[in-house]
Amino acid sequence: MNPQLDEAIRQRGKAFFASIRGESPSIFNKGFWTGKVMDWAMQNEAFKVQLFRFVDVLPYLTTGDNLSRHIEEYFAGGEAGDIPAVLKWGAEKSGLFGGVAAKLMGKAIRSNIEGMARQFIVGETTREAVKNLGKIRKDGFAFTVDLLGEATVSEGESDAYRDGYLEVLAAIEAEQAHWKPFGAGTDDLDWGSAPRVNASIKPSALYSQARPMDFEGSVEGILARMRPVYRKIMAMGGALCIDMEQLKYKAITIELFKRLRADPEFRDYPHLSIVLQAYLRETEHDLRELISWGRAEGLPFGLRLVKGAYWDSETVVAKQMGWPTPTWTRKPESDMAHEKLARLILENSDLVYFQCASHNIRTIANVMETAAELGVPDNRFEFQALYGMAEPVRKGLLKVAGRVRLYCPYGELLPGMAYLVRRLLENTANESFLRQSFAEGAAEDLLLENPAATLARELAAHPPRPKAEPATLDGLTAFRDEPLADFTIAELRTAFPAAIAALHHKAGQTLPLVIGGQALETADRLPTVNPADPTEILAQVCQAGMAEVNQALAAAEAAFADWRDKTPRQRADVLLKAAAIARRDIVALAATQVLEVGKQWDQAYNDVGEAIDFLEYYAREAVRLGTPRRMGREPGEKNHLFYEPKGVCAVIAPWNFPLAIACGMTAAAIVTGNTVVFKPSGLAALVGYGLVTIFQEAGLPAGVFNFCPGRGSVIGDYLIEHPAVSTIAFTGSMEVGLRIQEKAAKVHPGQRYCKRVIAEMGGKNALIIDDDADLDEAIIGVVYSAFGFQGQKCSACSRVIVVDAMYERFVARLTEACASLAIGPAEDPTNAMGPVVDAAGQAKVREYAALARQEGDVLLERQIEGPGFYAPLVVVAGIRPEHRLAQEEVFGPILSVMRAASFDEAIAWANSTPFALTGGVYSRSPKHLDKARREFRVGNLYLNRNCVGAMVGRQPFGGSKMSGVGSKSGGPDYLLQFMEPRVVTENTIRRGFTPIDADDEWVE
């Protein structure tokens, strides 16, 4: 930046500060409850966390008891100290506190927090909102009205969101004639350029099923409801701004903005705006692209530039998912980006009507001075601020710029609380300009400093940490999970249909057995089909008979000694190579699952990702366990514990995680030095064959892995009972798992091993919905856990146990949400649910659907016709623990809803089945969450999230009771099951002489 401009910005900023000296935003005014509480929160991080969490749960605390209990749980004792005086302040002042019942204190706290929320909301009803909008205009501010209510979980809710806009617009229409335009207006426009009516809208709320994977469906789904709103706005001569939400919706939002703007119906109407966020690294690219598009199309448009409201969540979510951080990570970088982008927009002011939305005086001064330098006419840009915030800034802006618009949310307090939490976070963040200027009194010079200089200072004081990961064992980097599918990447979205088309093209191929490294075709073949269209035979799979199984076992036995004698690192290297190959081919491997078992794109991708994780994780684990461990430190004696493989392992894999589980069991066996005979599920043999190609390319010696599909239990039993097999790794149903254990226990002639069985079996998993659960999250979590991949996961939620007080609200929204799911082939990303895997599965689900009609009250049953194996989606209420539907595993899209009188009863019911695999609790009560940790006895318990999708190394997976035997897959104990520990003891004393080693115990 040139020094004159920088100086002008600083001078402008100083004048701005001078014009508002002594003023403070009301949220920091310590004369009131809010200001005092904010002050305390900024001094005490633990209290701040509890306070914001409490604000979030408050609208759900509808009874006095519940309220008092939560106040106690959140604020009494613990890290935050006792209930701070500041929180009780209103109660004391009004004489309610001091021996008076906790309930009265609760009431006062509630009313104070609701008051705080109202400060940011222009009204709870349309009437109140419109009245206040009129007042705002009287004060000289324009407005943009926004309807609160961001998370819609069903199409009914999205309809309501659209209708809410139509309602408020109709009410405003009646008023707008009374509102005189600001400035020297012509054509009823404020400042000669801007319509008086302005609305802002959250696109994702307009289509409950919006998600990046279904890009086209999301764009059109949102537009279908946005069009009537924009049509109404155009009829009123107003303007619409499409807010920008989380990154996952960005590409969808830009696309729908372009389509709406270019729509023949609206093309000639220029008052449509979009928001871009300076905190995203890729925003400059988006902006340049939008400008080029506008020029090419001859379509002027509006643009609000913000820094961005979701910094914390974007950075955290990216870390959890394994994605690169999409935002700038140092605050001055976002400030710099805002300044750079502002200039670019102002340079194109003939095309783009600029809306600068910031409460930062440096950022604002930059826009003013840059506009002046470029000679941008006043009526080509305006300033925006949030209602209820930064009052001094907006006042100052009105004085110096005149053109100020307030962003005015309106609506019920329940969604209002979520909005309040965001505003509180924004005001109290350490990096916040408002906090630094008005609460901490930072020096003006620093606040107005060029952000490039601030950044340089920060970098000098806190240089970036070196990126390289520390090397761990044997030069290997630390394990990290494979990034989860990111469908915001356009290339990934287009790669799927291409890979699926290629598979259709190859349909009908013959899959041989692979034994001792040789392909072997047999006459007995079994087709594997597409469950969405069973007439499509994807492959004819050669079946092993007993002779071939013998051959495979002989090959595995022959390969064993050499493979056993390789070093753990040599074996690990093969796994690492296999991981690289699977990573390279991830979309093709995932597409196979989409077609062969009907898995949705994202879940198929993540299944392959999990297979890669198993390869990477077990490779490192094998190296870790491969170093002999000295036991005891007594001198004159050396004891070493080490592990050896057991021999030949039979891997019997399921079809539901067709690559991940097959790969996990196989990888564990081979990396520990065993050899494998692999029997894939007949329903997923094509996916299973993927392992053959991966291991072959990775250089696994012939005979170590033998691919041996075979018909049902006959071949399975033969394998299990065979004396050459030492270990059986199985994942599947409880019936088969128990039978394997029984058969494996019997010793056959010639057998030299006590067989070990590792069996992952079924689940009857429950999610508990407490009376204070966040319903937006809970419903999305339950629907995904119950119906993702048609409920055919051992971890799937098949019971939802709802605490009485929450029952009606939860069930009404849940049923609507389930009714909104699109059902159809997994090939089409619009569909959230597809067909079950085969006709037997379909028949079983139908039987349980009939049982649901007998045992409970069916709230929803969606029958889907089609050539595919579609099974009904059922939500059934009135189920009690004694019902079969509460006890038996269905493995399909049937969800039982149970109404528990209390949280304690819910936990007791959750534990009341023979299974103990996964479970979860949605609750915002710290005590209840704690109780669940102790008493909800399942292998994998999830608090406040869905109960599926365990990650290798982070959530080692597996259950107890009838859910399985053995240690958790993807965890530190898993490999031990495939090995025998041995100990060698050497007496090192010879004729009284013994060398003393450094790690020997000292002889005193």
Ligand SMILES: Cc1cc2nc3c(=O)[nH]c(=O)nc-3n(C[C@H](O)[C@H](O)[C@H](O)COP(=O)(O)OP(=O)(O)OC[C@H]3O[C@@H](n4cnc5c(N)ncnc54)[C@H](O)[C@@H]3O)c2cc1C
């Ligand atoms: C009228 C209006 C409408 C808005 N509409 C939207 C919208 O549609 N979508 C949206 O996302 N936001 C929107 N916002 C922006 C958002 O809500 C915040 O108000 C805004 O980001 C705060 O920026 P600031 O310049 O006022 O404050 P400052 O205090 O100068 O900046 C704070 C911002 O810096 C960024 N930041 C904080 N820490 C870091 C860090 N470590 N590294 C990098 N960057 C960091 C964050 O974006 C944070 O919000 C809107 C704001 C206004 C005023």
